[in-house]
Amino acid sequence: MSWTVPEQIKLTMVHQMEIRQEPGLTRSNTRETTCVVRRPDHGELRAALKCGRCGREGVFVIQDLETTKRLRRGPVARSLVAAVVLLGVVAALWIIGFADGNILFQVLAIPASLLFLPIGIYLACSPSGNIGVRPPESVHFSTDTVREGLSYVTRNSRRGEGLACSGYAKPAN
Incomplete structure (x- = not known):
């Protein structure tokens, strides 16, 4: 996910037709309907997108730039x-363990580094995935x-209805 808030949003309605589960493999048959909208300058925009399969109209609520930035902070x-x-924590374990010669902290420093360093780096580099769009609620069929x-x-x-009809949004590229 990007640190910037996208101006153009791609809205998608997904209609799931069937699921086929085979040994070691799952296949899903879906139909998608998409459109690209521009983020509003102020307030919120309600954009309706009709499913191309069942005709259900999903309403997406898109927030303006300032509201989206506030939601991401x-x-x-x-x-x-x-x-x-x-x-x-990792730095403290290494400093205490090797500066003071404490064997317990030296032993704890290695697994803590292997566990905490990748997670810490990921959290530091990964921004919020909130792009300021509330998708419509999913509908599930019997x-x-x-x-x-x-x-x-x-x-x-x-016949012809499918399993579920849902919507999602992502930045348009």
Whole structure:
């Protein structure tokens, strides 16, 4: 995820038709409907996108730039504080262990480094994934699962409806 807030947002409605589970493999048959919208200058924008399969209209709520930045500040700050704490614990174990010659801290420093350093670096480099868009609620249809040979196939009990219809948003590139 990027540190910047995207101006263009790609909205997608996904209609899941069926799931086929075979030994060691799961296949999903979906239909997607997409559109690209521009973030509003002020307030929020309600954008409706109709599913190309079932016709359900999903309403996405898109926040303006300032509101999105405000929503992202909290998770980014918590992430950076957690990174500093984890990296500080590793540094303290190495300093105490090798400066004072304390064998317990020397033994703890190596596994703490292997565990905390990658997590701390990830938290320090990873911004919040919040792009200021609230997707529509998912709709789930009644389904049946039947066995076909070695695989299990889940379909809707009524022909043509599918399993679920949901929406998501991501930055448009």
